[in-house]
Amino acid sequence: MTAIDATHTAYMPSSHADPTAFVRRADGLCELDLMVSGASCAACIARIETGLREDERVENARLNLSTGRLALTWRGEAEAARELINKLGAIGYPATPYEPEADSDPQMVEEKRLLRAMAVAGFAMANVMLLSVAVWSGVGEMSAAMESLMHRISALIVLPAAAYAGQPFFRSAWQALKHRHVNMDVPISLAVFLACGLSVYETFIGHGDTYYDAAVMLLFFLLIGRFLDMRLRAKASQAARGLAxxxxxxxxxxxxxxxxxxxxxxxxxxxxxxxxxxxxxxxxxxxxxxxxxxxxxxxxxxxxxxxxxxxxxxxxxxxxxxxxxxxxxxxxxxxxxxxxEITRLVEAGEQSRSRYVRLADRAAKLYVPIVHSLAALTLVGWLLILGEPRPAIINAIAVLIITCPCALALAVPAVQVVASGRLYRDGVLVKSGDALERMANIDTIVFDKTGTLTEGRPRLVDAGEISSEALDLAARLARTSRHPLSRAVADAAGMGETADRVTETPGGGLQGQVDGVSVRFGSARWLGLESGADPHSEAWLWVDGQEPVRFRFEDQLRAEARRTVKAFKQRGCRVILLSGDRKIPVDHIAGQLGIELAFSELKPQDKIAKLQDMKADGLKVCMVGDGINDAPALAAADVSISMASAAEISQAASDFVLQGDRLDKAVTAAIVSRGAKSRVMENFGLAVVYNMIAVPLAVGGFVTPLIAAIAMSASSILVTLNALRLAR
Incomplete structure (x- = not known):
């Protein structure tokens, strides 16, 4: 786990329900959904799923990181649920039965806790820095008694503030150590404890050199990075809830x-x-x-x-x-x-995304062993050189603080926030924390047809070929109906009168009287006529004693559809069309847009199968869709985009939402995402250069914990300023 994917605070519902009451039976197996606390990254998924599968009874264990929901299947009795939940707790991940009706949201609870912790750390930092400035500026003039009083006041402010604000790190570090592994919160917690402990010793016993400001400054900057990342991931679990x-x-x-x-x-x-x-x-x-x-x-x-x-x-x-x-x-x-089944498909897609290993995760893998080794070597080395514990401890603390991953923790979230702000101004809403990173890597763009490449509502395309009398007769019937084709006719004809004694036959059409003449408007099958062979939808007007009149309808292409497809092709992306519509209209749309590969008459499972085939071939796929049936495919793709007019479920399953229904904004999202990736790589480079300069100075004893905290803060400001360049 990393500083960016920090372990969530354990969330336990107030009611500890008997898990056997929630077990379902299917095909001789027991099934149970659990809410798991503390899982935050791909490593957590692997640890949980592998740990459970060590039990011979367990057939399947699948964790959705976004929702914290674990789907568990095993052979045997329902009572085994208690043992499996206890096993989860034993490896550091408390779990309770999933209750869809529960009002509380663990993600929101944790977000509020982080906000409170950040506020407390910021308040303490501001006040202690004022006291520290007074001490620094009064060197040689301030009496020893007054300086001691300033340090004691600092202790009264910082110790309770650090104890509260540091809880997200302390709990995570304790859980890791208790279960015999380490994470990035271990060195952070160690640095805070040592800085506060040494400061208390210096205040009441030692030389009076305290580092309270370093401790709360460290917590404040780390909490900012943690909150920014969690905030961007907050909506990841809405899709499955909306479907439910x-x-x-x-x-x-x-x-x-x-x-x-x-x-x-x-x-x-x-x-x-x-x-x-x-x-x-x-x-x-x-x-x-x-x-x-x-x-x-x-x-x-x-x-x-x-x-x-x-x-x-x-x-x-x-x-x-x-x-x-x-x-x-x-x-x-x-x-x-x-x-x-669609809900399960959406959750499975979200789970596969949760396994995505982000740049920050990869960059931070070596952090813990390197930092611990450096701090330990610094402590041992100075003990051997000077034979005194005080300077050795101070230098070791300086190493822990100066290498604390504030720059690393802010490198990605800062860029994400700036890029998200820029996209928002351009009409693109970013909903997922690592969506920008995934979007930067795509090489295949997959479009749905209806409502995405097209406007999603049929229009009468042959109004100029239909006599005004026939259009008026059809409109008189159509104005009484809510059928999409009827609304298209009514829109084409404008306001006007309606027919008398209109009846509507479900699946057939409309029948009424106009000036005593029987008029019908509906499908060819209902009227006993032969359908046309072109890609258009159709309806027929039948009047006693007259030739039937065919009305042709077409779902119009969006005005920007052609240039959007062309722009993605120019950027080297492969463009594919997946649709649930009939083959003739799908091929017609594909031909108009120059899309070489198009698939029709696909159900949600079929779309997912196509996407999985593409991913198995090594393609990085972006899916653009809008319908409820697109939600599983949107969740299954590497990255997904929906329109602002799309079904709420599709929006919830997407990483980007295009405001104003401008399809070409998808290209903007791709361009900004690639720029964001470049800024992230630059930030990592800055963090590496900073550590190459700062760490040797700290190991050599040239840096106090206070200077280390200032240097650490300066590196954080530097990566933030670099991220702000993306706003231009």
């Missing part, structure tokens, strides 16, 4: 005697008959038994066109019933329905 919220909480079960019984959706089992009223969400995967209607099927296909529901048709959980009353038969329970 889309699941229907209740269902109306039809009893054998015809009565309707309201039950929790989690109690629905395969074979139950359920009643769906207009506006209800489908609680589980089901099959239509009675009734005909239309549902919002964007969850499965991503397309705006409603899905016809007729007896025998299969429905998926999360679909929205738009009009008619339906009776359906459940074919799965809630945990085995499509929306639950």
């Amino acid at each position: 919220a889309m699941q229907a909480a209740s269902a109306n079960r039809v009893l054998p005697d015809g009565r309707i019984e309201a039950i929790p959706a989690r109690e629905v089992v395969a074979g139950d008959h359920l009643l769906l009223a207009a506006g209800d969400r489908v609680p589980v995967d089901a099959r239509v038994v009675e009734g005909e209607g239309e549902l919002d099927g964007s969850l499965v296909t991503g397309e705006t066109a409603p899905v016809a529901a007729t007896p025998g048709a299969r429905l998926f959980s999360g679909m929205l019933n738009l009009d008619a009353k339906l009776v359906v038969e459940a074919i799965a329970d809630r945990d085995n329905s499509l929306l639950s």
